[in-house]
Amino acid sequence: MSSSTATVAGEGVAAAPRGRRPRAPRPHSKQSRWAPLWLVSPAGIVMLLVIVAPIVFLVYTSFTDYDQRSLFTGAYNAVGLNQYTQVFSDPDFYRSLLLTLWFTVALVLGSVVIGVGVSELLTRLGSVMKYVVTVVLIFAWGMPNVASSQIWNWLFQPGYGVLNWLLAQLHVFGDTTDLSWSNNKWLALLCIWMLVVWQAVPFIALTTYAAQSQVDPAYREAARIDGASERRIYFSITLNFLKPTLLLITVLSIIWDFNVFNQIWLVTQGGPDNGTATLGIWSYLTAFNSFKIGTGAAISVVTTILLIILSSFYVRRLLRSGEDL
Amino acid sequence: MTPIGSPRTLRADDGPDAHHTERKARRSGNRWEPLNAHPRTTQGDALKKTRTMAIGAFGVVAALSLAACSSSGNGGSSDNNTDGASAQKTIGTVDGSGKTLTVWSMTGDLSDATLKAINDEFTKETGAKVKVETQQWADIATKITTALSTSTPPDVIDIGNTQVSTFAATGGLMDLTPYKDALAQGQTWLGGLVDPATVDGKLYGVPSFGAARAAIYNKDVWAKAGITAAPTTYDELKADLDKLKAANSASDFSSFYLPGQYWYAGIQWLWDAGGDLATQDGGQWKSGFGSDKSQQGLTEWQQFQNAYSSKASQTLNTDKPDQDQVFADGKAATIVGSSWEIGAITKANPKLTADKLGTFPMPGASGSNQPVLLAGSDWGIAQKSQNQDLAVVWAKIAASPDIQNNYVFGTDKWIPNSTEGIDAATSSGKVDEQGTSFFTAAKNSKATPASAGWAQLEDPGMKQFFQSIASGSKSVADATKDWDSTVNSKLNG
Numbered sequence: 001m002s003s004s005t006a007t008v009a010g011e012g013v014a015a016a017p018r019g020r021r022p023r024a025p026r027p028h029s030k031q032s033r034w035a036p037l038w039l040v041s042p043a044g045i046v047m048l049l050v051i052v053a054p055i056v057f058l059v060y061t062s063f064t065d066y067d068q069r070s071l072f073t074g075a076y077n078a079v080g081l082n083q084y085t086q087v088f089s090d091p092d093f094y095r096s097l098l099l100t101l102w103f104t105v106a107l108v109l110g111s112v113v114i115g116v117g118v119s120e121l122l123t124r125l126g127s128v129m130k131y132v133v134t135v136v137l138i139f140a141w142g143m144p145n146v147a148s149s150q151i152w153n154w155l156f157q158p159g160y161g162v163l164n165w166l167l168a169q170l171h172v173f174g175d176t177t178d179l180s181w182s183n184n185k186w187l188a189l190l191c192i193w194m195l196v197v198w199q200a201v202p203f204i205a206l207t208t209y210a211a212q213s214q215v216d217p218a219y220r221e222a223a224r225i226d227g228a229s230e231r232r233i234y235f236s237i238t239l240n241f242l243k244p245t246l247l248l249i250t251v252l253s254i255i256w257d258f259n260v261f262n263q264i265w266l267v268t269q270g271g272p273d274n275g276t277a278t279l280g281i282w283s284y285l286t287a288f289n290s291f292k293i294g295t296g297a298a299i300s301v302v303t304t305i306l307l308i309i310l311s312s313f314y315v316r317r318l319l320r321s322g323e324d325l
Numbered sequence: 326m327t328p329i330g331s332p333r334t335l336r337a338d339d340g341p342d343a344h345h346t347e348r349k350a351r352r353s354g355n356r357w358e359p360l361n362a363h364p365r366t367t368q369g370d371a372l373k374k375t376r377t378m379a380i381g382a383f384g385v386v387a388a389l390s391l392a393a394c395s396s397s398g399n400g401g402s403s404d405n406n407t408d409g410a411s412a413q414k415t416i417g418t419v420d421g422s423g424k425t426l427t428v429w430s431m432t433g434d435l436s437d438a439t440l441k442a443i444n445d446e447f448t449k450e451t452g453a454k455v456k457v458e459t460q461q462w463a464d465i466a467t468k469i470t471t472a473l474s475t476s477t478p479p480d481v482i483d484i485g486n487t488q489v490s491t492f493a494a495t496g497g498l499m500d501l502t503p504y505k506d507a508l509a510q511g512q513t514w515l516g517g518l519v520d521p522a523t524v525d526g527k528l529y530g531v532p533s534f535g536a537a538r539a540a541i542y543n544k545d546v547w548a549k550a551g552i553t554a555a556p557t558t559y560d561e562l563k564a565d566l567d568k569l570k571a572a573n574s575a576s577d578f579s580s581f582y583l584p585g586q587y588w589y590a591g592i593q594w595l596w597d598a599g600g601d602l603a604t605q606d607g608g609q610w611k612s613g614f615g616s617d618k619s620q621q622g623l624t625e626w627q628q629f630q631n632a633y634s635s636k637a638s639q640t641l642n643t644d645k646p647d648q649d650q651v652f653a654d655g656k657a658a659t660i661v662g663s664s665w666e667i668g669a670i671t672k673a674n675p676k677l678t679a680d681k682l683g684t685f686p687m688p689g690a691s692g693s694n695q696p697v698l699l700a701g702s703d704w705g706i707a708q709k710s711q712n713q714d715l716a717v718v719w720a721k722i723a724a725s726p727d728i729q730n731n732y733v734f735g736t737d738k739w740i741p742n743s744t745e746g747i748d749a750a751t752s753s754g755k756v757d758e759q760g761t762s763f764f765t766a767a768k769n770s771k772a773t774p775a776s777a778g779w780a781q782l783e784d785p786g787m788k789q790f791f792q793s794i795a796s797g798s799k800s801v802a803d804a805t806k807d808w809d810s811t812v813n814s815k816l817n818g
Contacts, residue, residue, distance in 0.1 A: 067495070068492075068495040068497070068777075069495040069496050071473070071474035071497075072474055072495055072496040072497040072708060072709070073496040153645065157637075157641075157645065158636070158637035158639075158640060158641065159577055159637025160577075160637070160646065177576070177637070178635070178636035178637040178639075180637070180639065180641075180796065182640065183639075183640040183793075183796050183798055184798070269784075269789075270785065271792075272789060272792070273798075273807070289467075289781050290781050290815065291470065291495075291781065
């Protein structure tokens with residue numbers, strides 16, 4: 001079995017459909033080896049143009065003093081590692097790095113925990129409610145985040161915001177009608193946290209639910225017969241089976257939440273007093289507000305490297321978990 | 326059973342058995358391999374080839390983009406020649422038949438009728454067509470920067486007067502110094518429009534129109550509180566507003582709606598107290614926000630804002646909610662705004678007709694009217710424009726006394742770009758009662774620092790600085806101290 005399939009696979013994509021029996025490599029095998037490349041070339045060229053080339057340019061820019069003047073006149077100088085030393089000696093860098101890290105943790109934790117909770121809820125709902133909840137989730141998921149940020153601004157607007165009014169009706173926090181969420185660092189972060197988590201939950205809930213519905217009920221039944229509590233069954237059996245899915249979701253969430261930009265920019269513009277300026281916001285302000293494009297590029301490179309380090313840790317665990325399960 | 330050589334990923338429906346088999350199969354080798362790795366036969370060679378090719382392609386792209394950079398880098402080193410700076414050039418007739426000039430106009434600035442008048446005259450003189458593209462204000466500095474850096478930028482751009490310097494000092498705009506006399510056409514341009522467009526003695530923008538802010542009030546609401554005459558002194562204003570406050574108890578009512586982020590209005594208090602935004606001394610900019618006078622003005626502004634504007638407005642700007650809408654809905658008795666806002670108010674609430682609206686120049690605590698930030702626009706011409714000759718002709722027509730008097734003032738009610746224009750407008754008797762306040766306010770006007778770094782301080786910096794003072798989240802002393810260091814580093818950076 002292994003020898004025949006191995007040869008088929010070895011011939012590559014072009015030969016695969018004809019893999020009836022083992023054959024010696026064709027004399028013109030060069031052609032067939034090039035075929036996959038030809039097949040991927042349209043996508044490959046597009047990716048080279050829109051992803052690889054800009055990244056190369058970004059990295060190159062981070063070693064120059066590229067600024068607004070360079071945009072207009074094309075003149076700039078190579079400055080070696082100057083931009084990087086400038087970034088690493090800027091207290092703003094450490095402040096925004098710390099903020100980004102813990103805010104990412106808060107976002108990932110919040111969205112995964114709530115998402116998995118909603119998924120468990122879906123398994124217990126009747127079919128009508130299940131559809132209703134799914135449709136609601138998909139609506140929240142399908143809304144462009146620029147639009148949802150705008151709606152958030154209205155909900156939380158001092159004076160006329162519906163949420164402020166609702167809070168005031170609770171009579172718990174006093175008169176919150178004129179509360180300005182974006183004027184206080186912690187309230188602003190809470191507001192953005194709710195916005196991001198709200199839109200992240202649907203994907204996590206639906207993906208987890210799909211995985212959860214595939215868990216063989218026989219295991220739960222067996223555990224129940226053995227007298228395990230529902231809680232124990234959930235944590236020992238259900239979550240155990242969800243592990244690969246959850247790891248994947250966590251990695252994706254980290255990448256997405258680390259890079260959250262729209263929601264922060266549209267709700268607070270990084271204010272008050274840079275209180276919500278994460279690495280993304282800070283690099284945008286540097287590159288496109290102050291037009292220190294070289295410095296902004298250096299921040300982006302550092303951010304990307306951090307993200308690769310962070311997610312590589314999880315990717316490794318993800319791969320290893322495939323082995324251990 | 327899945328064949329070993331095929332790509333295989335874990336799926337949730339595999340169940341424990343599938344996982345066991347998978348693991349056994351994997352472990353038969355001496356080392357665990359990635360799930361979709363193929364046995365290392367011919368496939369390994371193919372992969373290697375692919376990789377080599379990918380690296381090769383990557384290298385080509387990299388080399389190309391680097392080459393592009395360095396060549397443009399060389400191109401930039403040839404400096405714009407400045408030899409003819411002092412010699413004034415004339416603007417001759419340009420044959421533009423078959424060509425199209427692209428003009429970026431800002432939404433809310435010149436009306437379509439005015440632009441059409443300029444374009445018609447331009448087409449008559451040159452034979453070229455004009456394409457007007459109207460832009461929105463959001464993130465405008467970034468938009469203009471991006472546009473100016475392309476090889477086919479818009480030829481003529483409507484730029485807010487406070488923002489011209491940022492594009493000028495960095496080489497984005499054409500140096501118009503040689504054409505200054507020809508463009509001025511014997512007029513004396515308003516300092517508030519031409520000064521910010523002049524960087525290191527060179528002119529980069531042609532004044533388009535001016536606007537000043539004055540207070541707009543709802544005559545009915547004021548009359549109900551027993552006030553019939555507009556205030557002429559700061560104390561009178563405050564006394565009137567106290568009466569209005571007493572007569573209207575709704576929590577969202579503002580006797581004077583003054584959003585905290587509305588720094589265009591806020592700096593009037595700072596200037597009135599004798600403060601400066603920034604001063605230039607020997608090429609170095611020095612932030613003036615922390616000076617005693619500035620702090621005094623800001624404190625006065627904060628007290629005024631907190632006393633007469635709704636609490637919600639402390640952290641808001643004029644756009645969300647729109648202050649004209651707030652006023653039109655009767656939630657504000659007074660606002661400070663430009664003349665066009667009268668139109669916006671009557672549009673938002675047709676029942677509130679123009680005759681029910683009064684205006685007065687903002688009186689200052691100093692005794693005279695508060696100095697206003699002369700708002701307005703300049704026409705800039707892109708350095709990389711392919712049609713600079715035509716663009717200069719277009720700008721000349723836009724700045725001509727005919728267009729200024731008959732359209733910019735006549736149709737749009739803006740303040741003309743020159744002192745002669747203002748005189749002609751006021752003596753023409755066409756300035757109505759409401760308009761007079763804006764013209765009076767414009768007489769005592771100031772501009773923002775003409776530094777390339779200024780524009781980047783406006784959004785979101787100035788907004789957040791004023792918000793922090795209005796909301797009291799920082800004391801005036803702390804806020805100005807922090808802001809001074811930011812301003813100093815950006816203006817000199």
